[in-house]
Amino acid sequence: MTAGLVISAPASGVGKTTLTLALARAWRNRGLNVQCFKSGPDYIDPAFHAAATGRASVNIDSWAMDRGTVAHLVSRGVDADIVLAEGSMGLFDGVAARGVSGTGATADIAEMLGWPVVLVIDPSGQAQTAAAIAAGLRDYRKGVHLAGVVLNRVASPRHEALVRRALNDAGIGVFGALPRHAEISLPKRHLGLVQAEEQAEIGKLIDEAARFVAEHVDLEAVLRSAANWTPEPAANGPNVTPPGQRIALARDAAFSFVYPHMLEAWRAAGAEIVPFSPLADEVPDASADVCWLPGGYPELHAGRIAANARFRSGLQVFAETRPVHGECGGYMVLGAALTDADGISHEMAGLLGLETSFARRRMHLGYRLAELAAPMPGHRIGARLRGHEFHYSTILTQPDTPLAVVHDATGAVIAETGSRRGQATGTFFHLIAEDR
Template identity: 90%
Template sequence: MAASLVISAPASGVGKTTLTLALARAWRNRGLNVQCFKSGPDYIDPAFHAAATGRASVNVDSWAMDRSAVAHLVSRGGNADVVLAEGSMGLFDGVAARGVSGTGATADIAEMLGWPVVLVIDPSGQAQTAAAIAAGLRDYRAGVRLGGVVLNRVASPRHEDLVRRALNEAGIKVFGALPRHAEISLPKRHLGLVQAEEQAEIGKLIDEAARFVAEHVDLDAVLHSAGKWSPQAVANGLNVRPPGQRIALARDAAFSFVYPHMLEAWRAAGAEIVPFSPLADEVPDASADVCWLPGGYPELHAGKIAGNARFRSGLRAFAETRPVHGECGGYMVLGAGLTDADGIRHEMTGLLGLETSFAKRRMHLGYRLAELAAPMPGQQPGARLRGHEFHYSTILAQPDTPLAVVHDATGAVIAETGSRRGHATGTFFHLIAEDR
């Protein structure tokens, strides 16, 4: 049986990712096999988990997935010594309307799997009040069990003592307290952390975080608080169909936002994935029967994409006879033009008429439920798809046939319908799962 824990916090930006990576690497350094997961739709953190553990991490999501899908995904931890699920936002933060098995909150996963929660508490600007917050989180939902807390960014020994005393009086274990330590800060950009594959020094950062946490946190006490978990047998796994038999997948610094569980599900269904790099001016494999362009950061590479004539002409030639689909950033590249943050317009592939702009910056964030009005690779009209949208671009024009009727998590219809023209389709949401 594996020791199981959920790493969560009262809010975003408190240090969940840093603590998760540090614990994972510290225990790996002790010879333990560690398996990580990410609760919620964040597609960046799993790559950091993999860098820390040497094992692929996947997302589990109570809004988009049913219990059997979650159980199927976490079963990969059955041969691990320790399993860690990193939460998103605050412990109980989710959407207003329930999805497939919950609201997307980390607490849903903790309760569903029966894994105790380790809270990361940042007591900056407070002292005993931090204990009140921790006690409130402990008592808010009966099915969620608190294992203890790790304090982060404590200002001084006196500050730590005040907070520890209050937590002890509340009956809450304190596993350790971390003073401020700039050397383990992970770089950020507008969609979150800079991706692990873009950081040459990521191994050193994780090693330093592990050393620092091991110095200030009682790792044995954290393990002792963990649950004892073994995977459950499930009748059904993920309900995800591959978009084709041989999939040309754009994969580089501009096209990297794809959920690991999606690629695994495609391969499990017998599909073959053939990566290519638009930034290297490569074209989709000629033997592929479908091309898929994930999201990423095309706005940071728009000039290069516009100048890579071989890629653009090769993709257009591919789309004359075979389907091409783009998600978010990939959708933008399938469009006619992309205006960057400096107001410069770059010509894209022109397979769709979409025009987007980062000069007119606006955040689009949230779960999406789409009912297809037209087919897309692997899906027929009427299919109901669950996904997540997160970008800062503004639609200037979306003139093609709408691909879907898209609702947010409250059921409201949104304008980002996706598009279809010929063999090309695109959506702003990243597909997570199909409705059964």
């Protein structure tokens, strides 16, 4: 029998990812099969989950996915002993307007799947108030069950005792309390955690987190709090169409933001994926019928991309006869120029007229619903695509034919329409699914 839990918190930055990785590795070290998922559109955390468990993790999202899709994706955990869904932001944080099956809040997933929530609480600068916060979260929404609390970054045994007593008085169990421990801090950059594949010592870091958490948290009590769970039968898979039969996919440190469920859906539909590295000055496979440049960190590698003439000319030749699509960072590289953080402009592939600047930073963040005004690989005119946008670059010019009418989650039209010129298309949002 498989058991399910959700790891959440009152806010971002409290330690959800660290606890999820530590629990997953600690249980794996004890011989359990552990499956992780990420609630919400974060495309970095699933790679950390895979490093901790040895099993691929995918995103599940109530704003962009219907219940059948969520059920289909989590069904991969049917052979696991314990399934962990790591939340995003605070437990009830989502958008104002409901999407396909919810607002994108972690609580939607907890209620939908019937999995209890383990709250990570950071009581820094407070004591008994932490219990009031936990009690408020417990009682806020019927259908969301609180299993208990793990305290993180407690200042001292006295501090821990004060918080524990208040939680006990509120009828909330405490699974453990973690003192501050700098050795398990995950490094960050402007779009979140430094990617797992960029950290050579990630395995050692997760092992240390598992050792530390096992020392301070009652792992058996956490495991007993999980709900028995059986996947729903005959669930729908993601509504995703491959952009081609043989897909040349840019894949390296500059092009790494692609949702795992997208690649799986492409392969499940019979498509072949042929990775190549623009940073290594490689070109799309000549036998491919489409090229896809995902997002990532091209702003950190703009000089190198500009200097890789073989990649840029090879992409231009490819686009003369076959479609090329870029998402976010990939879209920026398809453009004419990218200005880095130092204000230096670098020539990009020039398949589109887009010019962007990372020197003029402004955060763009949120769900996106796009209705295509022109076709893009895998999707027809009029298709309604759901995705997520997160970047700090500013558009200097976006002169080409708009690809779509794009709305944010409130229904407001936004300026990041995407572009189309010839065989090249691009969007600032990362595609999650097409409306059925």
